[in-house]
Structures are given as C-alpha cells and as structure tokens.
Amino acid sequence: MGIKRKDLLGLQNVTKQEIELILQTADSLKEIMNRDIKKVPTLRGRTVVTLFYEPSTRTRTSFELAGKFMSADTSSLSVATSSVVKGETLIDTGKTLDAMATDIVIIRHSAAGAPALLAKTMKARVINAGDGYHEHPTQALLDMLTMKQHLGKIEGLKVAIVGDIAHSRVARSNFWGLTTMGADVVLCGPPTLIPRDLTKAGAKIVLNMDEAVKDADVVMMLRVQLERQQKGLFPSIREYSQFYGLNKERLSLAKANALVMHPGPMNRGIEITSDIADSVQSVIEEQVTNGVAVRMALLYLMGGGVSDASASA
Numbered sequence: 252m253g254i255k256r257k258d259l260l261g262l263q264n265v266t267k268q269e270i271e272l273i274l275q276t277a278d279s280l281k282e283i284m285n286r287d288i289k290k291v292p293t294l295r296g297r298t299v300v301t302l303f304y305e306p307s308t309r310t311r312t313s314f315e316l317a318g319k320f321m322s323a324d325t326s327s328l329s330v331a332t333s334s335v336v337k338g339e340t341l342i343d344t345g346k347t348l349d350a351m352a353t354d355i356v357i358i359r360h361s362a363a364g365a366p367a368l369l370a371k372t373m374k375a376r377v378i379n380a381g382d383g384y385h386e387h388p389t390q391a392l393l394d395m396l397t398m399k400q401h402l403g404k405i406e407g408l409k410v411a412i413v414g415d416i417a418h419s420r421v422a423r424s425n426f427w428g429l430t431t432m433g434a435d436v437v438l439c440g441p442p443t444l445i446p447r448d449l450t451k452a453g454a455k456i457v458l459n460m461d462e463a464v465k466d467a468d469v470v471m472m473l474r475v476q477l478e479r480q481q482k483g484l485f486p487s488i489r490e491y492s493q494f495y496g497l498n499k500e501r502l503s504l505a506k507a508n509a510l511v512m513h514p515g516p517m518n519r520g521i522e523i524t525s526d527i528a529d530s531v532q533s534v535i536e537e538q539v540t541n542g543v544a545v546r547m548a549l550l551y552l553m554g555g556g557v558s559d560a561s562a563s564a
C-alpha cells in the first residue's frame with residue numbers, strides 16, 4: 252500500500268481517500284513513539300535528505316526523527332554551509348542528491364513553487380515542508396490528525412483559522428485539506444491579511460473574531476509574522492492583539508470542548524495569551540507529537556515500506 256503520486260507538494264489536489272490513508276497510517280504508527288526502543292526496520296536501506304533553506308524546529312526535527320524511527324538513513328543538508336552559498340542552483344542541488352541515490356527529499360524554501368521545480372527535475376520523491384506563502388501540507392495533515400483523535404471526525408467541524416491568512420502556508424494547506432474532508436472552515440483576520448486567492452476559491456471570510464470563534468469546534472491561531480510588521484499591514488501589535496488575539500473571554504464563545512491549536516512558533520501575549528496556550532483545551536504540544544506520526548506515515552507510504560509498518564524490530 253502506498254501513495255501513487257510521486258511527490259507531496261500541497262493538499263490542494265489531494266483526494267479525501269489519500270488524506271484518510273495518511274491519517275489512518277499515522278494513527279497506527281504513533282504507537283512506535285511510546286516504545287522503549289523506538290525503531291522499526293520498515294525503511295531500512297532508504298535514504299531521506301532534508302533540505303531546508305529556511306529555519307525550522309518542528310518540521311525538520313520531526314522528519315529526521317520519523318526517518319530514524321523507521322530505520323531510514325537520514326541526512327540533513329545544511330544550506331548555510333553547502334555549495335548553495337557558492338551559487339549552486341536548486342536544480343543542480345537536486346541533481347547532486349539524485350546522484351547520491353537519495354530516495355526522498357524534504358524541502359523548505361522561501362519561494363513558492365520551489366518544491367514543484369525540484370520534483371519536476373529530480374528522480375527522488377519530494378515532500379514540501381513549506382514553500383513561501385503557498386503550502387505546508389504536512390502541518391495541515393498533523394492538524395487534521397489531532398482534530399480526528401480528539402473530536403472523532405473532521406466532517407462537519409467548524410474550524411476558525413485566525414490571523415495572518417495572507418502570508419500563511421499553514422492556513423492555505425488547512426483550507427484545502429479541511430474543505431476536502433468536509434469541515435466548515437472560517438478564515439478570520441484583518442482585511443489587509445485576507446488573501447484574494449482563497450476568497451476567490453470560495454473561502455468563508457469573517458472579519459470579526461468573536462463571530463468567527465462563536466460555536467467553533469476548533470480555534471486555530473496563526474503566528475503574527477512580526478518580520479512583516481514594517482509593511483504596516485495592521486496599526487500596532489497592541490491593536491492586533493485586542494481584535495485578533497485569543498484570550499479566555501473569546502474562547503468562551505466557542506464550543507465548551509473546543510480545541511485550541513497553533514502551528515508554532517507562538518508569540519505568547521500577542522496572538523494567544525499564555526494561559527490559553529497552556530490550558531486544558533490546548534493541543535499545541537500534541538500537534539508536535541502528531542507531526543512525527545504523520546511524517547512517519549508519509550515516509551512509509553512514499554518510501555515503499557516493505558513490511559507491516561508497526562512490526563517490532
């Protein structure tokens with residue numbers, strides 16, 4: 252069993268059946284993380300390379316751990332000390348990795364479309380770990396896994412995604428994935444941070460956060476990208492926090508058992524108060540754990556796992 256498509260570049264064109272397969276596989280592989288010896292032989296002999304042109308804590312580490320738990324040979328190409336600084340192009344870097352018999356490349360890049368270019372020119376399978384404002388498919392998959400584990404389903408859930416939608420690859424991938432799975436997605440943020448492409452795609456936009464959060468099953472907060480604040484897209488951090496921050500009063504408008512999610516890294520006290528980030532409704536740390544499970548599932552399904560994936564070593 253596996254995923255037929257060569258690469259995973261986004262969730263826009265991924266089917267409900269494919270998403271269900273990934274989530275079911277992740278759900279069963281997650282158990283490996285609770286073992287004393289976190290190692291199965293499933294991907295023995297497979298080579299996985301992470302190629303990150305942008306910083307990452309969660310995504311990069313979880314892909315590397317996922318590969319190691321499944322006995323793949325993992326290698327991390329540090330772009331800052333690679334031949335990229337001597338001017339090597341992305342395509343040539345890809346050819347070089349192909350020449351070293353790499354099976355799967357995980358790429359994060361500031362340019363939207365960089366993973367697609369690499370996928371087109373490489374023999375290895377390519378997984379997008381975040382490209383510009385475009386997509387971050389594995390983040391949305393781990394978010395959906397977390398929702399399914401807590402709420403038992405995705406279809407019919409009201410999911411409010413709040414913050415800088417325009418610059419968020421997390422919001423885009425979640426919009427496509429959750430819509431495919433039948434959730435009711437509401438996007439909320441200042442008008443200057445609502446993108447046209449998702450409005451055109453029929454996304455439900457609500458500018459008032461109280462309205463967006465009302466009766467929600469899930470409130471997903473996005474990081475305020477402080478590095479973009481010089482563009483003046485909203486008047487001040489204080490005002491942003493007042494109108495689009497998640498606090499106790501706002502959360503009380505959502506369903507009683509609503510999940511609080513955040514892809515991380517968080518700006519505590521800006522888009523989310525610390526008490527809410529650490530509250531019983533918060534599943535932020537579980538999202539991180541599910542990130543490893545989802546990435547194990549993808550490496551298994553795309554790396555041609557050869558035996559029962561959860562079998563003991």
Ligand code: CP
Pocket residue numbers: 306307308309310311381390514515516
């Ligand atoms: N959520 C996420 O992509 O985090 P990192 O940037 O730490 O990988």
